[in-house]
Amino acid sequence: MHTFLFHYALIRAFPSACSTLCEAYAPTSAKMSHEREPRHRPGGSSASVRAPRGACNKEKRLECPVCEKQFALRSQLETHLRTHTGGKPFECAVCKQKFTVSGSLRRHLRVHTGENPFECPVCKTKFNRNENLEVHLRTHTGEKPFECTVCRQRFTQSGSLRTHLRTHTGEKPFECTVCRQRFTQSGSLRTHLRIHTGEKPFECSVCKMKFTVSGSLRTHLRTHTGEKPFECTVCKKKFNESGDLRKHLRIHTGEKPFECTVCRQKFSDSGNFRRHLRTHTGEKPFECTVCKKKFNERSNLKKHLRIHTGEKPYECV
Known part of the structure; x- marks a missing residue:
């Protein structure tokens, strides 16, 4: 009965598919009753509709009436048709999230149960999805099946390759909705957003x-x-x-990678380089909150503050 009702839902979404789906889905008695409806009578809304060519060929392959993709099993066609109808009949009883196939629901439920049925035979780490185990195993085998076509660098995961390719294309698809800064990775955007929200989730x-x-x-x-x-x-x-x-x-x-563009002096440390640049720019970013006097180094501000606090940290022994 569920399958037959599903058939009715499909022909409402795709009326031209009716004649194809009747052969594939309806039980004999129900099909005969259904075919007495106006859409099957001469002059009905779908009387002249024919099944798409090859809908049920000699090998009994079933063809999707929307995109003509073929399937060997009725269950496969039924699952595929949900990509067109948007049907998600499988609902999580915990969080109410819906899925198009039962397998996706089963995998999702492990998020709630904490079940990790897939175990690494090498280090015994467990995973909730077989795909995650397959990726993990490459850390032991050293396999890197995904290769960059530009620089030939190899990766263990397809997602890592996609992210890497943006270093060549310059693509930054993730944009901050607050300041419009763009990022190559979604994780970098999530981290950046905490600057705006003040969120500090790691304690x-x-x-x-x-x-x-x-x-x-x-x-x-x-x-x-x-x-x-x-x-x-x-x-x-x-x-x-x-x-x-x-x-x-x-x-x-002896490496000194930081060079001053003004006087060509080189530095091994970026902090020393930044401090040196202030001798040219005159910048004094450290301001006393009491008297507003400014300093080019934090250490000089700390010394100055003792004038206001009266602190005398050095004692003669």
Whole structure:
């Protein structure tokens, strides 16, 4: 009965498909009754309608009356037709989200149940979708099946390749609705939006300090754990941030990548470079909140503030 009702819904959406669908869907008795309706009589609304060529050929393949795609099984055609009708008969009992196929609903339900039935045979990590497991397995095999046609760089995921291609095309499809800044990745836009909303969803479980991005929280946690995972291969000194290690390595290499366009002086550290530029521009971005005096370095402002606070941090021993 469900299938027959589904047939009626389809012919309401696509009247010209009636003669095709009658053969594929209706039970014999119901079909005979249905065919007595005006649309099947001479002069009826669909009396002269014929099935699209090849709708049910000798191999009994069923053809979609809308796009002519063919299917071997009635259930496959029924599922496909929902792409045209927009039908989503499978509803999640928890959040009411609807789906076109039962398999999508089953996968979605794992979001609520926490079920992860697909296990990695190497590291035992579990996943709620087989596709996610397949992608994960490439971290063990090293397989990178997706290749950039421009620079030949390879990727484990098709999504990573799509994102990478934007570095060649310059495409930035994700736009901030507040300031109109554009981004190559949706994740970058989500992170950026927190500047406007003030949202800081990542909280330190030790001191309750909050952060806008997960990476900042991970770095911060090392101040509590003392972990320093980044080691200099030359002198074995360790750092809690990869950026600090990169800066340190310049001591060994002598690299000074930041050059002043005014006097051509070079610097190994971007912070020192920015401070130097202020000697040319005269910029003084650090302002005293008490007397409004301005300084070109934060350290000079901190010293100045002691005039107002009376603080004397250095004691003679």
